[in-house]
Amino acid sequence: MNIIDYCEHILFCPKVEDKLLSPSEVICFKRKVGRPIPNMPARDSQYKFSEKRAKFPKAGSLQDDKNKALALHFFANHELLAIEMMAGAIIKFAYTVNAVEFKKISIGIFSAIKDEQKHFKLYQSRFNELGLKFGDVPVNDFFWRYFDELKSFEDFFSIMSLTFEAANLDFAYYYAGVFRSIGDDKTANILDIIYKDELKHVQLGAFWVKNLSDKETLWSAYMNSLPEGITPARSKGISFNLDHRKKAGLPVCFIEELSRFEDNFRITNRRK
Numbered sequence: 001m002n003i004i005d006y007c008e009h010i011l012f013c014p015k016v017e018d019k020l021l022s023p024s025e026v027i028c029f030k031r032k033v034g035r036p037i038p039n040m041p042a043r044d045s046q047y048k049f050s051e052k053r054a055k056f057p058k059a060g061s062l063q064d065d066k067n068k069a070l071a072l073h074f075f076a077n078h079e080l081l082a083i084e085m086m087a088g089a090i091i092k093f094a095y096t097v098n099a100v101e102f103k104k105i106s107i108g109i110f111s112a113i114k115d116e117q118k119h120f121k122l123y124q125s126r127f128n129e130l131g132l133k134f135g136d137v138p139v140n141d142f143f144w145r146y147f148d149e150l151k152s153f154e155d156f157f158s159i160m161s162l163t164f165e166a167a168n169l170d171f172a173y174y175y176a177g178v179f180r181s182i183g184d185d186k187t188a189n190i191l192d193i194i195y196k197d198e199l200k201h202v203q204l205g206a207f208w209v210k211n212l213s214d215k216e217t218l219w220s221a222y223m224n225s226l227p228e229g230i231t232p233a234r235s236k237g238i239s240f241n242l243d244h245r246k247k248a249g250l251p252v253c254f255i256e257e258l259s260r261f262e263d264n265f266r267i268t269n270r271r272k
């Protein structure tokens, strides 16, 4: 299968199984012009983006299996959104770089897609055990809302890897601790896996943002690429921790800028 066909399959086919098609199906990394990116990824009616808002459960309520399943359902939708965004970026920006760079970038994104698919399945099997099916709760279009504004792979990696996935380092670490503290090692172990994979994804993004940009530092390249309405504050999750960024290999000066950066964004008010 050609890489662009694979990415189109993810975006234009509506079933969850379509989004989980293994990247190992791809044997040809030669780019070609793909179909125009849809306004929204195709999704079957039971898990279409919804205006209805489910409320994310409070950390203190997660001993309750219902709330636990609900939290994992949220996380699983974010995994699916990441898969769709990644596939969309490969199609949309295929001709913004040269063919050699395209191949390297898409191989990197592919390994991330494979991880996101694994994460989705881990969450899904856990909330299934707890009595919830995917789509039982309304899902949001959180990451996808920004896709249209992205103009290059630098933009994509800045928002996806250096912002959303970086914030997820804090979140995954934090919730692993919460689940462990209530005796749920099974769920905590899933979050440990996600945390470790996310370190690689953040590193991948940092590499390409720096390498594709003509700016002198990763920080200036990052600031230059973030879309309107998104600031570095968004890359900080609950219990913002510099050590996670160090482990991901982010440069010391980038981490210093990030820890200094403050604006009026609050974790409790994360909606666009």
Ligand SMILES: [Fe+2]
Pocket (backbone or CB within 6 Å): 079, 082, 115, 116, 119, 194
């Ligand atoms: Fe993930």
Ligand SMILES: [Fe+2]
Pocket (backbone or CB within 6 Å): 082, 112, 116, 165, 197, 198, 201
């Ligand atoms: Fe990721």
